[in-house]
Amino acid sequence: MGRRRLVGATVAVCSVLLGTACSTAVQGEAVSVFHDPFNVAGMPATDGPSGLRPGASGPDRDIEGSDGGRIDELAGGAISDIEEYWQTAYPATFDDEFSPASALISWDANGFDGVFCEEDTYGLVNAGFCYLDRSIGWDRGELLPSLKRAHGDMGVVMVLAHEYGHAVARQSGMADEDTPTLLSEQQADCLSGAYMRWVAEDSSPRFTLNTGEGLNNVLAGVISFRDPVLTEGDPDVGYDEHGSAFERVSAFQFGFTDGPNACAAIDMREIGQRRGDLPVLLPEDQTGELPVTEDSVFSIVEAMDILFAPADPPALSFDAAEADSCADARPSPPASYCPATNTLVVDLPALQDLGAQADPTDAATLAIGDNTAYSVLMSRYMMALQHQRGGVALDDASAALRTACLTGVATVKMSKEVTTPDGNTVALTAGDIDEAVSGILTNGLAAGDVNGETVPSGFSRIDAFRLGVLSDTDRCFQRFP
Template sequence: MSRRQVFGAAALLVAGLAVAACTTTLQGRPVSVFDDPFRVAGMDATDGPTGLRPDAQDPTREVADSDGGDIDALAAAAVSDIEEFWAQAYPETFDGAEFTPVDALVSWDSTDFDGMFCGADTIGLVNAGFCLDDNTIGWDRGELLPALRGANGDMGVAMVLAHEYGHAIEHQARLNKPGTPVLVAEQQADCFAGAYMRWVAEGSSPRFTLSTADGLNGVLSAVIAFRDPLFSEADDLASIDEHGSAFERVSAFQFGFTDGPGSCAAIDLREIGQRRGDLPVLLPEDQTGELPVAEESVRAIVDALNISFRPARPPALEFTAEAAESCPDARPSPPVSYCPATNTLVVDLPELQVMGAPQEDVDTNGPATGDNTAYSVLMSRYLQAVQHEQGLVLDTAEAALRTACLTGVATTALTRDVTTPDGNTIALTAGDLDEAVSGILTNGLAASDVNGDSVPSGFARIDAFRVGVLGDEQRCLARFP
């Protein structure tokens, strides 16, 4: 996010990971038959086993150049499982056509000089891929898959291989003409991976299980980790080998998980362009994408939201964190709490600064961290005030998803420069959307009710936020009444 003076002063911006805040999950009966907060794409949102089954069927595929270790065994099981899914789904998706597996699986160790994949040396190749030239799937057992398993469990490995197999499906089904942008092919593959994960979550896999709460949250974390780096308009590499932002890739995954593999062919440049709309993709040359988390910035963002939403009684701001404890009708939800009784936003500025601390290593895969991880929480509490003014209930699971949706609306509103009375201009920048998505998945506060309680499914939280980003206030109120 950026803040600048209208006379053209340089923008200052900040990034950070939501590490200090957490939410509890709401329990009870759903309050809407249209969008059930306790279901994920029609499935119950439940915790349970996730990963390789103790009684998993043996792999049906052998791995060339394997070291015979656990990582290659896991990868072979994943590819065997993915092929079993496609043996069923491919004819259903592509007019009865028969599915043909890839010709071979190849493993290498990126720390070893002795390895080849797709005609190239694999030393330093920390990657997985589909090789069109010889119709093979390969992976790095030395660094990539162990890191994925450590960060996201067995299903992190299965997710990446399901994505790579998605490229094989694209080729076999002749979905794309020569010259189709990488961006399209990558998000189609994300979508196909989502369809496979739905099959696992439904209990159809003989090798893996996937819970629809924490298990699916972990898979989404893996999707976010493989987002594009943040480029500026001056970067020569911008738009070259583009895969998509975290928001875009998670959206594509959710299409496949919710609507099945038939929905993936609909992803093309036009569809991606519609999803992007006017959302920023590249940083302007004179900006860093970082807005320091400070009282001045908080006030400026609230001023911008007042202009965008025009409440009859804008909420007051209070920077004494202890004031949240005396609210008679809501529990504190630091680092930003909303008290309906006094119509006040209570900001714990030190905790908000921790949440908005800069990412230490921008080259490390993981959650997208930054200033909007913190400011999206501030926006969500402001949207509680907007809802309160309209007489809406604020302490239910439905309210939590409504808040996420309206936070998405506010996020899109701030992609257009908003000039505040003190002469500041507030604007969302490239990367801010990904920071909000990561925060919604990891801490859930921007998708919580007035007490800071959220729903168990990160998938449902992100989906509600996406509805708002791509919709408007009325769509949120209609979907989450």
């Protein structure tokens, strides 16, 4: 979020290739009604195990350079599983015979004797598909252990499914040496999503994936691989671009929902339409972080008044205890909406904690910052608009996802500068949409009903938010009546 005269620290930076990511726990309260009728891309939202099945068979192929340890056993088993999926899915999608990767190569980034794709592997904390010889390789010393710690077995599987996605895209002709990195990366994200759907459907002989916290954790891994936020004058602009968290999660979800055919439909035009007018680069004079204060909260609410022009704008209170006395809604701190009094109640210290910027030197983070907090504030404002519109419930699953959708609408509107009555100019900046997506996944507060309850599936919450980003208010009410 940017505002002239009030800007703060820069946004967190994460590796644009591969790195670690933190595991997540949904803090919003899920209730049983949310399991039905809402689901995850046509599948029930389930709990249960995620990871390697007990007694699962090991790799079907040799691994060059392997130390024979557990990480290589897990990685090799993942590759065999991924190849089993593509043996059937590839001919069904591309009407051709599937050709497996030429070789599997393991190295320890702390060692001095490895080579992958004609590159010395010392310090190569990465995994990749080599276009030169169609091999797939991974660092067993640093990368895969960190992924396993952060996300369990499926963190390792997810990354290798992405790398195998590059192999599939190249073999099928979806990508070649002239394909922009931005496009090829999101094609691979999509193809990995298609494979993960197969696992979630219980078709994999080696792995399981529940569609609740298990899938949420996989999405957290996808988010952690987002591009860093750059300024307009940064020399790295346009170089090796992979995509924002919003873009990469969207691509993964396309594959998970609609299968590999959806991945073939991703091109630069589609990515451009998905990106729309959302800011990609920070202006030179802004950092992208607006400290959460009474002043800034007032400005955000005033900007929303201007953008949505409700007949009866909600009042704003910083007396957190006021939410406890609301006659028709429970508190949903750090921001609550009381329909009975048409009041937004903000617990400012808690909102400040929610918007505290992640350590920019720690790659093991999601995109957490000011808009993780402001998106929750905006969601409560959108709850007020739902109340004024009337005709819809505010305390059920539909309300939760409708709110996520409307918060997406508000996010796009706030990406344009709005001058408030006090003379401040408020606007979302590059990186803010990723902070909203991270919050929706990790705590679900911006996708909560009037009582702050949220659906258990982060996948469904993000899907609803994206619908709002790509459409409008009326579409949100139609989709979630």
